[in-house]
Amino acid sequence: MDDELNRSVEDVVIEVLVHLPVKSLMRFRCVSKSWWALIRSPDFATMHHHRRGSKEIMSETCSLMLKRFLVSGKTGDDELYLGTHALSFHDPYSPELSSDDDHVFVPLGDVYSPEFLEIYGPCNGLVVLVRADSFIWCNPTLREFKVLPRNTIPVPKGYVCRLEEFGFGFDADTNSYKFVSIVKVMEQPTHYHTFSWEEDSYVRTDLYDSSTNSWRIIDTELPDFGCMPECNLFFNGAQHWMVSDHHVDKILCFDVGREVLKWILHPPSLCDYRHDGKLGMALVSLKQSLAILRYSYESDSEDCIDIWLLKEYGVSESWTKQFVIGPYPTGHDILARCSWQDQWILFESDGQLVAYAIHANQIKTFQFHGHATSFQAVIFRESCVSLNQVLLI
Amino acid sequence: MARKNRNPVGKNVDPEAQKKKTRTLTLKSSDGQEFSISESAAVLSIAIENMVEDDCAGGVIPLPLVDGGTLARVITYLNKHAEDGASDEEKRKFDEEFVSGMEMGVLFDVVLAANYLDIRGLLREVRRRIADRMKNKSVEWVRKTFHIESDFTPEEEEQMKKEFAWAWEGVDSDVDD
Numbered sequence: 001m002d003d004e005l006n007r008s009v010e011d012v013v014i015e016v017l018v019h020l021p022v023k024s025l026m027r028f029r030c031v032s033k034s035w036w037a038l039i040r041s042p043d044f045a046t047m048h049h050h051r052r053g054s055k056e057i058m059s060e061t062c063s064l065m066l067k068r069f070l071v072s073g074k075t076g077d078d079e080l081y082l083g084t085h086a087l088s089f090h091d092p093y094s095p096e097l098s099s100d101d102d103h104v105f106v107p108l109g110d111v112y113s114p115e116f117l118e119i120y121g122p123c124n125g126l127v128v129l130v131r132a133d134s135f136i137w138c139n140p141t142l143r144e145f146k147v148l149p150r151n152t153i154p155v156p157k158g159y160v161c162r163l164e165e166f167g168f169g170f171d172a173d174t175n176s177y178k179f180v181s182i183v184k185v186m187e188q189p190t191h192y193h194t195f196s197w198e199e200d201s202y203v204r205t206d207l208y209d210s211s212t213n214s215w216r217i218i219d220t221e222l223p224d225f226g227c228m229p230e231c232n233l234f235f236n237g238a239q240h241w242m243v244s245d246h247h248v249d250k251i252l253c254f255d256v257g258r259e260v261l262k263w264i265l266h267p268p269s270l271c272d273y274r275h276d277g278k279l280g281m282a283l284v285s286l287k288q289s290l291a292i293l294r295y296s297y298e299s300d301s302e303d304c305i306d307i308w309l310l311k312e313y314g315v316s317e318s319w320t321k322q323f324v325i326g327p328y329p330t331g332h333d334i335l336a337r338c339s340w341q342d343q344w345i346l347f348e349s350d351g352q353l354v355a356y357a358i359h360a361n362q363i364k365t366f367q368f369h370g371h372a373t374s375f376q377a378v379i380f381r382e383s384c385v386s387l388n389q390v391l392l393i
Numbered sequence: 394m395a396r397k398n399r400n401p402v403g404k405n406v407d408p409e410a411q412k413k414k415t416r417t418l419t420l421k422s423s424d425g426q427e428f429s430i431s432e433s434a435a436v437l438s439i440a441i442e443n444m445v446e447d448d449c450a451g452g453v454i455p456l457p458l459v460d461g462g463t464l465a466r467v468i469t470y471l472n473k474h475a476e477d478g479a480s481d482e483e484k485r486k487f488d489e490e491f492v493s494g495m496e497m498g499v500l501f502d503v504v505l506a507a508n509y510l511d512i513r514g515l516l517r518e519v520r521r522r523i524a525d526r527m528k529n530k531s532v533e534w535v536r537k538t539f540h541i542e543s544d545f546t547p548e549e550e551e552q553m554k555k556e557f558a559w560a561w562e563g564v565d566s567d568v569d570d
Contacts, residue, residue, distance in 0.1 A: 004458065005458055005505075008458070008505055009505065012501075012508050012520075013539070015504075015508070015516075016504070016520055016523050016524050016527070019520060019524040020527065021528055023528075024527065024528040024560075026560035027561060027564070029553060030550050030553050031535050031536055031541055031543070032536075032541050032543055032544055032545070035541075142557070
């Protein structure tokens with residue numbers, strides 16, 4: 001009977017701990033060795049990340065990582081602001097973001113040309129900051145940063161690599177994180193020439209595996225494609241990018257577990273509008289489906305935002321135009337991947353952060369400003385996965 | 394808590410449900426106290442429902458892991474949630490008041506009972522309440538409340554504290570609320 005009671009106490013303690021914010025957990029690791037071992041175990045981290053909580057708990061554990069540029073008061077130069085802000089849903093009709101004062105700046109050290117810094121993710125609450133060819137893996141909740149080992153896969157003499165697309169995801173079968181970078185290998189440009197795709201150029205897919213701590217080449221054959229900025233999303237075990245292949249827009253996906261590339265075609269009705277004015281597109285996850293958003297960034301006008309859902313994953317024929325929202329004032333830039341609780345989509349509009357409601361004609365404005373088009377953001381759920389534990393480097 | 398009432402009132406009265414309302418069961422706590430409860434309220438506990446279905450209940454259902462005081466509280470909860478015509482809003486308010494006055498030790502007894510008896514709604518409510526009360530507490534408070542003795546050396550503890558110093562910001566004082 002005592003055993004049964006002890007087991008039951010243990011179960012209940014785990015149940016309670018799973019519902020605590022990461023900040024409390026990091027403190028309570030000190031309670032005892034058994035709590036320490038429990039909280040740092042990968043199974044616990046998974047349970048914690050995927051727990052289904054009440055609204056109150058959700059509101060404490062969802063955050064926004066926001067990048068923007070502002071003119072610095074001190075130097076008068078453009079300065080990078082990168083921080084995380086807690087999201088709260090106490091009132092579902094009016095989400096709130098914690099103010100500037102609460103936010104945590106990401107210590108990037110001496111960031112040379114920060115305008116090239118891009119945020120990728122999230123996957124299990126983790127993000128990657130990409131700057132030139134260095135990848136900074138980050139658990140924003142734990143404020144942990146790890147620079148991935150440099151990709152040293154050689155290129156033929158006289159050639160150089162240029163990073164085209166990047167993504168990362170978790171492979172549950174091998175319990176490892178995989179980082180994929182698609183590079184174009186092209187001849188070293190001579191003076192006054194820029195990179196150009198020649199007959200002997202080729203596309204290579206490189207992968208870094210956290211379990212083997214090494215880079216390797218994935219056997220793929222890709223044509224010379226064009227990238228669309230910020231159109232990437234980790235969803236359903238695969239990294240997705242919106243690309244343009246000989247003027248046809250498609251979605252390129254990399255299945256992180258099977259390590260294969262696949263294509264998903266766009267909905268035909270989306271392609272009709274392609275050359276019709278200044279249209280932007282983005283990939284988001286909405287209602288448990290992969291979704292494409294199309295919006296206008298023509299200034300001083302009003303337009304609707306169209307949303308297609310891929311009803312059956314991987315089946316291009318299953319695209320359905322599900323929502324038309326707005327019209328909203330245009331001249332905005334979507335913050336890719338940012339949909340909230342299937343209710344809100346985040347945009348930057350004239351240098352300000354705004355959210356548009358999907359189900360009602362509603363706009364929520366936040367007091368976050370920056371240079372127009374300098375915004376980038378991801379929404380993540382907090383995670384107690386320690387990078388130091390995953391990556392033994 | 395937007396859960397649908399399990400026994401909607403008005404439409405097609407199920408004779409079996411009616412019978413459950415009038416049939417009573419006796420629950421016996423670890424310290425030998427006996428409590429009467431309608432079957433319809435008792436079966437909100439999946440564990441009791443299983444015992445009733447397996448007909449191993451006999452006359453009295455012994456619950457050797459639940460003491461009398463805790464069982465009385467659990468029965469108050471079950472009765473409210475089995476009440477005809479109690480709206481979701483009413484139940485939500487009841488839940489709020491039900492747990493708000495309880496001390497941590499009592500909450501823990503109730504959550505253990507809810508876990509053992511498999512009463513999902515109660516488990517969720519009390520678990521949330523415990524997590525809410527714990528989240529801003531100090532390590533010492535947690536040890537005292539859960540009767541845990543530290544097996545770390547002060548040096549080890551200091552090291553861990555240094556590693557995640559931000560997690561020690563904004564901790565409440567050690568007064569139970």
